[in-house]
Amino acid sequence: MQNSMNKTNEEPIEIAPNIFFIGVFDPNIRTFDIIMKTANGSSYNAYLIKTNEGVVILDGVKLEFQDIFFQKVEKLCTYNEIKYVISHHLEPDHAGSIPELIKRAPQAKVLISPQATAMLKAITHNENIDFETVWTNKSLKMGDKTIKFLTTPYLHWPETMSSYVQENKLLFSGDVFGSHYHDRRLFNDLVGDFHYSFKYYYDHIMRPFKSYVLNAITLYDKLEIDLIATLHGPILRDNPKKYIDYYRKWSQNSYKLSSNGKKTLSIFYLTSYKNTQDMAEAIYEGAESVDGIIANVYDLASIEESNMINILEDSDGILIGSPTINADAPKPVWELLSCMMLLEKKGKLGSAFGSYGWSGEAVDMIIHRLKSLNFRVPPIENIKIKLIPTEEELQDCYDFGVEFSHILNGKIIEMTMN
Numbered sequence: 001m002q003n004s005m006n007k008t009n010e011e012p013i014e015i016a017p018n019i020f021f022i023g024v025f026d027p028n029i030r031t032f033d034i035i036m037k038t039a040n041g042s043s044y045n046a047y048l049i050k051t052n053e054g055v056v057i058l059d060g061v062k063l064e065f066q067d068i069f070f071q072k073v074e075k076l077c078t079y080n081e082i083k084y085v086i087s088h089h090l091e092p093d094h095a096g097s098i099p100e101l102i103k104r105a106p107q108a109k110v111l112i113s114p115q116a117t118a119m120l121k122a123i124t125h126n127e128n129i130d131f132e133t134v135w136t137n138k139s140l141k142m143g144d145k146t147i148k149f150l151t152t153p154y155l156h157w158p159e160t161m162s163s164y165v166q167e168n169k170l171l172f173s174g175d176v177f178g179s180h181y182h183d184r185r186l187f188n189d190l191v192g193d194f195h196y197s198f199k200y201y202y203d204h205i206m207r208p209f210k211s212y213v214l215n216a217i218t219l220y221d222k223l224e225i226d227l228i229a230t231l232h233g234p235i236l237r238d239n240p241k242k243y244i245d246y247y248r249k250w251s252q253n254s255y256k257l258s259s260n261g262k263k264t265l266s267i268f269y270l271t272s273y274k275n276t277q278d279m280a281e282a283i284y285e286g287a288e289s290v291d292g293i294i295a296n297v298y299d300l301a302s303i304e305e306s307n308m309i310n311i312l313e314d315s316d317g318i319l320i321g322s323p324t325i326n327a328d329a330p331k332p333v334w335e336l337l338s339c340m341m342l343l344e345k346k347g348k349l350g351s352a353f354g355s356y357g358w359s360g361e362a363v364d365m366i367i368h369r370l371k372s373l374n375f376r377v378p379p380i381e382n383i384k385i386k387l388i389p390t391e392e393e394l395q396d397c398y399d400f401g402v403e404f405s406h407i408l409n410g411k412i413i414e415m416t417m418n
C-alpha cells in the first residue's frame with residue numbers, strides 16, 4: 001500500500017493573500033521529542049510569502065520530509081527569488097531542511113533571534129551563512145507585506161521567536177499554540193476536534209515555561225490577530241483569540257481550589273515498615289503548627305502521575321521522605337522528581353528525610369537531585385533516622401517541620417550554593 005506520508009502531489013495552500021502553507025504532514029509519527037505520544041501523527045508547518053520584491057520562506061520541516069517541502073517551494077517560486085528565510089525555531093522538526101534551503105538559495109538572508117546565532121552554526125556547520133538577528137520592534141518590509149518580529153524566548157527553546165504580518169493580521173507564532181494533530185483539512189474550523197491535543201501539547205511543551213508564555217501573550221495582546229499560523233497542527237483562523245485565552249488561563253492558573261493565601265507544603269513519602277511514614281506525620285504536625293502554612297502528606301506508592309504533577313505545581317515547598325533501599329531511593333521517588341521536567345521550578349523550596357538501616361544514602365541523593373533541579377534547599381540539618389524513630393527523634397522531625405515552614409514563610413536564612 002502506498003503510504004500517504006509519501007504523497008508527493010500535494011499542493012501549497014494559500015492561507016491569506018499570497019501567504020502559503022508549504023508544510024508537510026507526518027501521519028505516522030507516534031512519539032514526539034521522546035516525551036509526547038502522538039496518536040494520529042503531526043505536521044511540520046512552514047510558510048511562504050510572495051511579494052513583488054521577492055519571496056520569504058518561514059521555517060522548514062524535518063529533514064526526512066524535505067523533498068516534499070522543496071516540491072512545494074518550487075511550485076511557487078524559483079530559488080533565486082527567495083530573499084529571506086525566517087527561522088522562528090531551530091529545533092530539527094523545523095530546521096531540518098534549512099541547510100539544504102541555504103544551499104539552494106545562497107543569496108537568501110536568514111533572519112533569526114540573537115539567541116539562535118550559535119545554534120544556527122551548530123546545525124549548519126557553515127560559518128558563511130548570510131544571517132541577521134531580529135527582535136521586537138524590528139520589521140521587514142517586502143512589497144506589500146510588513147513582517148514585524150516578536151521576541152518570545154523559551155517557547156520552548158531559548159531562541160524561539162514569533163512574527164506578525166501587519167497587512168493580514170497574521171501571527172506566525174512558532175511552536176506556541178501548536179498541536180500534534182494530523183488533519184489535512186488544516187484549518188481549525190475544518191479539522192476534527194483537536195482540543196485534547198492542543199491541551200496535551202501545552203502541558204508537555206509549554207507548561208514548564210508558563211511565565212514566558214505570559215510574557216509572550218503581553219506582546220500578542222497588542223496585536224489584532226485574524227489568524228495564527230502555528231508550527232504544528234491546525235492553523236487557527238476561527239476565533240484565534242480563544243486559543244490565546246486558553247494559554248493565558250493555563251499559565252496564570254494554579255490548580256489550587258483554595259489555599260487562603262497560605263503557603264502550600266507537600267510532604268511525599270514512601271515506606272515499607274512505617275518508619276519514614278511516622279517521620280512524615282511528625283513533620284506534618286510541626287508544619288501545621290505554623291501560621292500561614294497548609295501542609296499535606298502523600299504516600300508515593302499510591303499516587304497517579306498526573307496528580308503528582310498538579311500537586312508539585314501548586315506546592316511552594318516539598319519534602320520527600322524515603323527509606324534507603326539497596327543504597328538508593330526507590331523508583332517512585334525518582335519518578336516524582338522526574339515530573340519536575342514538566343514544570344516551572346522557580347523559587348520552590350525543597351528538602352528530604354528518611355529512615356535507613358546502615359548506610360542511608362537516599363536522603364543525600366534526593367537533596368543532591370533537588371539542588372540540581374534548582375530547588376532552594378535550606379541549610380537546616382536534614383533528617384535521617386536509623387530504623388525506628390524514638391520519641392525524641394520524632395520531636396526532631398516535628399521541629400524540622402516547624403523550621404522548614406518558617407523558611408517557607410519567608411524567614412531569612414543564609415542559603416549556601418550547591
Ligand SMILES: Cc1cc2nc3c(=O)[nH]c(=O)nc-3n(C[C@H](O)[C@H](O)[C@H](O)COP(=O)(O)O)c2cc1C
Nearest residue numbers: 272273274275276323324326327356357358359360
Ligand atoms: C530490601 C532492603 C534493602 C535495604 N537496603 C538498605 C541500604 O542499602 N542502606 C540502608 O541504610 N538501609 C537499607 N535498608 C534498611 C531500610 O532503609 C530500613 O529498614 C528503614 O528503616 C526502612 O524504613 P521504612 O519503614 O520507612 O521503609 C534496606 C531495607 C530493605 C528491606
Ligand SMILES: [Fe+2]
Nearest residue numbers: 089091156175
Ligand atoms: Fe520545538
Ligand SMILES: [Fe+2]
Nearest residue numbers: 091093175231
Ligand atoms: Fe516543533
